[in-house]
Amino acid sequence: MLAYLIRRIGQALLTVAVMATIVFLAIYAVGNPVDILANPNADAKEMAEIAARLGLDRPLYEQFGLFVMNALQGDLGRSFVFNEPALKLIAQRMPATLELAFVALVFSVLIGIPLGVWAGLRPEGFAGRSIMTGSILGFSLPNFWIGLMLILLFAVELKWLPSGGRGPTTSLFGLQVSFLTWEGLRHLLLPAFTLALYKAALVVRLARAGTREAVLQDYVRFARAKGLSPRRIVLVHVLKNIMIPVVTVLGLELGSMIAFAVVTETVFAYPGMGKLLIDSIGRLDRPVIVAYLMLVVVIFVVINLVVDLVYAALDPRVRLTEAGA
């Protein structure tokens, strides 16, 4: 187990290093930030001063070396635009994105499990077929357009919900959260639902497949033979057994939800770190872009690492085959 652990962590670190290099090289090929930051009337001397202040006049390898040294000390550079540490800017926006992602995760389970179980109990029925068609739509329709249509319906036409932004926040264990107040929840509803749709489509498929398998199992037949009510069989015996794959996949998908929040946050003008990324791309604020991407890479690598290690701990075959290969 120890050998597997060391190797897996080594791979994770290598992945982070590779991604850091790619991200740095890709982003530092982007435009010239001085053009955007400088006064349009600035002369060549002023432009050179700005470039020198930002460290942009040095050769690429020097900039990269500096970036690596600073990154190892937890410093991913200062924003060109706000002149604040990039990580601090992202940290300020992070609670909003995490809250959005978690609420969306809860939504996707609340929508996906009941529909999936229903479709799994009657796969050939009209409802079952409609649910599966709906899940294909949830997978394939462009998410941002669904968000726009929800705004049009609930904010512009019906005026039930706000069209965007984040509601008032309250402090919970030092984190600024908005789901505790009614106004904050109203602001969260549409973006979280939009973000949840894609994952809900996934959960529907998992729950349906799991249910179809579970109802054929002996324990379900036995429960039926004991004379338990169908409701109890589904709620206790079937549901418990389909939750395992659902929870695993959703854990893995949390990272992609945070990444996909970029789109949702842009549609709903939601002040999370995804919106910050898009704004920073527009303003060529390289340190913020790099810091955001590095953060996401680390989140992904950590999630994958944890899942792999948990699997290896639970199932010896995983670490044995890896060691043999």
Added chain:
Amino acid sequence: MSVAAEPRVPAAVERHESPLRRRLGEFFDRKSAYVSVALLLLLIGAAVFAPWIAPQNPYDLAQLDIMDGRLAPGATSMDGKVFRLGTDEQGRDMLSAILYGLRISLFVGIVSTVAACSVGAAIGVFAAYKGGRVESLVMRAVDLQLSFPAILIALVLLAAFGRGIDKVIIALVVVQWAYYARTVRGSALVERNRDYMEAARCLALPKSRIVFRHLLPNCLPPLIVVATVQVAHAIALEATLSFLGVGVPVTEPSLGMLIKNGYDYLMSGKYWISTYPGIALVMAIVAINMVGDRLRDVLNPRLSK
């Protein structure tokens, strides 16, 4: 021996029906197949013939009149033109803009898919044929790439490249090749141990001929299914990127760009600038997915009788 040979006789009679025709027959077994193919052909036709069927050329500034800006669907301009789907802020007929936008969206989707499919399939089949260290290196790269969401990778690439149809296509190829490499490798692993491969090797055919004429064609069916569905994905991804402002340039708006332009007017109730391009986008994506679903049923060897 003779008993075993007997059931083959009716098979010989059926041989007049080519596999392609049999598959086509199966494909159209369901009525929904006609609907999806008809819709898809209609959209492709509309995109190809857009310059001839669109009421105006939306990029010819001489034909636009700013006085016609933001007219509601069905409104008539001062000189008697009817705008069935309304106009945008520059007085552009939305129906024409959608037809031209569909052209760009489908073009980007199809070209990027064909390119990504060729690159991915070549790499995948090569890796499977070579085996060993080459294979594990390629598959590591595939795994690494697929563990990050496509939207983020494309976003970074386009932030680096800047806007442009060619750049969007390159970004989509980079994002998608790994799917094809993985799909092809999966089927090539099975196929490379078949007898015909052994025979080809015994004939001492050149390696490239073995890989591309013998191995690759037999890996195609799953690839076709993946590629069809991926066209829809590519179109949706391009629309998303253009909506985020990093996709196609303003001068060549795809459907996603049209939706983005309408976004600013959504709050004031001018719904048509965003809604109608979105409906065209959704129709294209749904039609492609339905065709892909049907292809999957027909080409899946486990389901065929």
